[in-house]
Amino acid sequence: MIAVISGSNRKENNSLKLARHVAGLYRAMDEEVALLDLNLLPEGSLHPQGYGEKPEALQSDFIDPVLASDGLHIVVPEYNGSFPGVLKYFIDLLPFPESFDCRPVAFIGHSGGYYGALRSVEQLQMVFAYRNAYLFNRRVFIPLVSKVFDSEGNLKDEDLRSRLALQAGKFQAFARAIKTLV
Numbered sequence: 001m002i003a004v005i006s007g008s009n010r011k012e013n014n015s016l017k018l019a020r021h022v023a024g025l026y027r028a029m030d031e032e033v034a035l036l037d038l039n040l041l042p043e044g045s046l047h048p049q050g051y052g053e054k055p056e057a058l059q060s061d062f063i064d065p066v067l068a069s070d071g072l073h074i075v076v077p078e079y080n081g082s083f084p085g086v087l088k089y090f091i092d093l094l095p096f097p098e099s100f101d102c103r104p105v106a107f108i109g110h111s112g113g114y115y116g117a118l119r120s121v122e123q124l125q126m127v128f129a130y131r132n133a134y135l136f137n138r139r140v141f142i143p144l145v146s147k148v149f150d151s152e153g154n155l156k157d158e159d160l161r162s163r164l165a166l167q168a169g170k171f172q173a174f175a176r177a178i179k180t181l182v
Contacts, residue, residue, distance in 0.1 A: 001032040002175065003069035007076035007087040009039045014110055014145045017153050018164075019075045022108065025168040026073075034065035038086050046089060058093070066094055071104040071175030072133075073168070076124060077145075078109065078117035083124055091127060100131035102182045106171040108140045108164070116141030134178055136171050140164060 004026070006019035016037055023033045042057035054063065066072065076083050094100075105128050109117025118141055125135055140163050142148060150156045155164075 001034060001065075001069050002026050002071050002073055002172065003034045003036055003065050004073045005036045005075065005087075005090075006038060007074055008079075008084050009041065009086040010084075011039065013039070013077065014149070015075045015077050017149060018108060018110060018142070018145075018155075019073075021155055021161075022073055022075065022164060022168055025165055026172065029169065029172055031172055034069065036062055036065060038084075038090055041086070041090070045093065046086075051093065054093070062090070063094060063099075066099050069103065070179050071106065071136075071171060072100075073106045073108070073171060074124060075108045075110070076117060076120045078111040078113070078115070078120040081119055083117075083120040087124075088127075097131065100128055100133040102178070103133050104136055104171070104175040104178045105133045106136040106138070106167060106174075108142065108167070110142035110145040112144065112146060114143045116143040116145075134174075136174050138167050138170055140167050 004019045004023045006016040008015040023035045026033045042055045044055040045058045107121045109121040111117040121139055148157050155161050
């Protein structure tokens with residue numbers, strides 16, 4: 001199972017649109033998918049006591065899918081030269097070390113600017129490497145993200161759809177290969 005994480009909690013964010021597309025790619029490859037939308041983190045998750053006893057919905061809807069996954073596919077925007085604070089907080093809420101230790105992770109970065117969240121992805125790679133994840137280096141960067149969707153929120157760029165499909169196919173193979181090793 002691949003857990004696709006939409007790395008923003010802004011209402012109607014582009015990360016979620018992209019994450020839904022990527023989840024659909026995996027489903028088309030007969031892969032089980034858990035789509036984790038940080039906008040749906042349960043009440044109480046973002047309070048200091050969240051570091052201790054977790055709300056049941058956080059455990060069942062977010063933490064358990066991460067722990068059960070064969071790989072994580074992170075879709076992250078660039079906010080103020082980095083990744084969103086809610087994504088860092090979510091990472092901090094996950095159990096250590098088992099959440100990322102020896103778990104494959106792929107990245108899609110997007111931004112409103114010209115660099116496609118290069119900074120966000122590079123910073124996240126450091127966090128995941130520190131936690132002993134296996135980084136999948138076929139990243140996809142999407143600059144000027146507001147221009148890649150049609151009026152219904154679907155990807156209109158065939159090249160981008162192809163790059164995302166290639167990444168998902170290769171990441172699925174990577175995650176399966178890693179699973180046989182650990």
